Amino acid sequence: MAQNNRRQQQAKILRIFRKLHRTTGALLFFFFLFVSITGLLLGWKKNSNGVILADTEQGTSAELAEWLPLEKLKTNAQIIFRDSISNQLSPDIDRIDVRPDKGVVKFSFKNNYYGIQLDGATGTILKIEQRRSDFIEQVHDGSILDQYLGTTDGQIKLFYTTVMGLALLLFTVTGFWLWYGPKRMKRMSKS
Structure with missing residues (x-):
């Protein structure tokens, strides 16, 4: 009975994590797309034969x-x-x-x-x-919105990087649990 109760709790946690993972991914899809593409470009800037940098x-x-x-x-x-x-x-x-x-x-x-x-x-x-790399960097870190909207002290950049950093942390934790949780449940049901 206790093992069945634990299994139900594990399944409930998995459903919550799956929903968090899916919802956050859907809400931040375009932001993650920008961050990943600009991150790739910035990683390659010194090897772009002068196109990016x-x-x-x-x-x-x-x-x-x-x-x-x-x-x-x-x-x-x-x-x-x-x-x-x-x-x-x-x-x-x-x-x-x-x-x-x-x-x-x-x-x-x-x-x-x-x-x-x-x-x-x-x-x-x-x-x-x-300086294309400067433009790409500003898109990457969100500071282009600070420049466009004329905000001082980079408030939008700070908010943007905080949201994106926390979302990536959430994706890491929930993604790991979505991979590991079913394995753990299977192992528990065998014992």
């Missing part, structure tokens, strides 16, 4: 003492942005990535997906790039 060019000198001041390089990047990309978009700098070993300084701009690579020693342009 532009290759870093080689500058003339790896000696920082021979480089122009960072302020001068920044000004050059902003002038090149206005002249070669757009005088309508903001040339405000989001990030500066200094690559001393390559002799390159990479500039990324706020509120758009462009980048400029300059030779650190001469300040000459090495490459104008579209």
Whole structure:
């Protein structure tokens, strides 16, 4: 009698987990689709032959003492942005990535997906790039909604990553139990 009662409890838990697994999967299907596709693209970005992430060019000198001041390089990047990309978009700098070993300084701009690579020693342009990986990353982590809706402090990104992280944890636990539970019930019924 006690074993039959335990078996019924196990079956009830399995039904609850199956329903949770199915309902959560249905509600978050499109979000999981975006996360998985963008995650794959981000994993492959360095092996995309410059399609997702532009290759870093080689500058003339790896000696920082021979480089122009960072302020001068920044000004050059902003002038090149206005002249070669757009005088309508903001040339405000989001990030500066200094690559001393390559002799390159990479500039990324706020509120758009462009980048400029300059030779650190001469300040000459090495490459104008579209930063597709930045766009993909923002879709992946939900911060594109913060940018689009103009929220501050990344509230949407925080909510999105919390929901997706908890859903993945729920899927892991319920998925494991949906696999292991029937095996356990079968073993219990044999004893």
